[in-house]
Amino acid sequence: MKVISVERSDGPLKCKWCGKELTPDMEIEYSALECEYFCGSECATDYYFEFMKSMVIYLDESEDLEVVDGKVYEKRSEWK
Numbered sequence: 001m002k003v004i005s006v007e008r009s010d011g012p013l014k015c016k017w018c019g020k021e022l023t024p025d026m027e028i029e030y031s032a033l034e035c036e037y038f039c040g041s042e043c044a045t046d047y048y049f050e051f052m053k054s055m056v057i058y059l060d061e062s063e064d065l066e067v068v069d070g071k072v073y074e075k076r077s078e079w080k
């Protein structure tokens with residue numbers, strides 16, 4: 001396959017997370033999965049955590065996990 005023509009994007013690229021225009025002094029991150037650019041690893045990380053619906057678990061508030069002998073277990077419920 002050959003590249004037939006190359007066009008520039010309509011406007012300057014912006015960070016997918018914070019919307020800042022990307023500049024050459026930034027440590028630009030790229031997500032190959034999402035095809036999105038970020039102004040740095042901090043914005044990329046925030047986006048990835050949000051994308052993956054990632055959250056901190058507080059064991060004393062969790063209804064799904066329990067601590068037994070200093071190790072963490074998932075509670076499995078059986079439905080009938």
Ligand SMILES: [Zn+2]
Binds near residue numbers: 020040043
């Ligand atoms: Zn950003």
